[in-house]
Amino acid sequence: MPMHTQQSLSGFIASEPQLTFTRTGEARFYATVGQEHYERNQDGSFTQLDTTFHNLVIYRRSAELAFEAFQKGDKFLAEGYVNTYEYEVDGQSVPGEEFIAKRLGHDVARHHYTVDRTRRAQAADATQVVGQEATAAAATSAPADAAAADAEPAPAQQAESQVGAARRTGLGRRLASVAGRPGGAAARESIGM
Structure with a gap:
């Protein structure tokens, strides 16, 4: 191309x-x-x-x-x-x-300015919170035997794949915009996180 x-x-x-x-x-x-x-x-x-x-x-x-x-x-x-x-x-x-x-x-060669990267930082914080919640959920609901673990992915793996999908599809941006607000956890749930 x-x-x-x-x-x-x-x-x-x-x-x-x-x-x-x-x-x-x-x-x-x-x-x-x-x-x-x-x-x-x-x-x-x-x-x-x-x-x-x-x-x-x-x-x-x-x-x-x-x-x-x-x-x-x-x-x-x-x-x-x-x-x-x-x-x-x-x-x-x-x-x-x-x-x-x-x-x-x-023009950065002739003008000094500051870039506001708060949206990017909020997205990283929000995905970290989702990963921590998934890890906590996995610890409380771990399968009892190895056969059950092979049959169904652990909640932590599901959450990690959801976070990855959110990053790939842009849901991470929507997540970032609501993460810092009161009720952010409920908002994350409403968009499937």
């Missing part, structure tokens, strides 16, 4: 980001972005050229997240494609272009 590639855009947010909604109710993030350009000189130094400005647009849930995460001056990397269009100014058709981003992130 060939490698999947996309166009990319990097630069800085040059205007205050705007969050609007389309006629169909989809969120739309818009910002003017700037790109600094440099030219390498014969002696190895660089000369800064004029900065160019472009339109950056993102839709749906990504638009809402980008509006929360970005502000004027932030350095970014975007993946998506260039959309060309025409609009009218004083009765004349003028070409325009915008970069439609599918993904947008801070």
